Amino acid sequence: MIRVVVVDDEPMVCTHLTTILGSAEDLDVVDQAHDGAAAVEAVIRHRPDVVLMDLRMPGVDGLTAIERINELRKPPVVVVLTTFDADHYVTRALRAGAAGFLVKSTPPEDLIGLVRVAADGHTVLSPIATARLLAGAGTRVDERARQQALLAGLTEREAQVLACLGAGMSNAQIGNQLYLAEATVKGYVSRLMLKLGCANRTQAGLLAQQLGL
Structure with missing residues (x-):
């Protein structure tokens, strides 16, 4: 089983994502968190394989949480899942230690597959994020x-x-x-x-x- 923690400040979003991921036999959402501090605690408590992390949250934001999680011993794969795909969000998230960047408009069936890909050690980037990164690199x-x-x-x-x-x-x-x-x-x-x-x-x-x- 691939153990997943879902992090978003909107409980309904967490519930929706849990339902989507829970429909796959090999994915198990072991916890939900609604801010960055709770996300770090959930990772320490459950030792998941993958964390789906929103960026903009009250209190401790997603970028700070990613940095703290990557300071842990054997940190999980953290994949950003957000509505914000601006260049600086993508770059900052990856520099903070995220292993991927997806937008919330990702179709449910694709999201399940991408979580599996991330858990297997691959990079997962939405087409928008990839285009922004490569375009900015040349300047x-x-x-x-x-x-x-x-x-x-x-x-x-x-x-x-x-x-x-x-x-x-x-x-x-x-x-x-x-x-x-x-x-x-x-x-x-x-x-x-x-x-x-x-x-x-x-x-x-x-x-x-x-x-x-």
């Missing part, structure tokens, strides 16, 4: 130069693993692609995130896409 020449310098510091194998992350591959898929043991791939991914200053594999994958890997 920052200084940032691209910094990224190119980071890329130059990678070994050939590390660059290959980074390219696979950019394609949204899981560790098992990368291992099959590059003929490496999954534990070896995990080591490469950890070193890549350290070298590149990325909080998670989603950020590393976006960097790979921005660099055209």
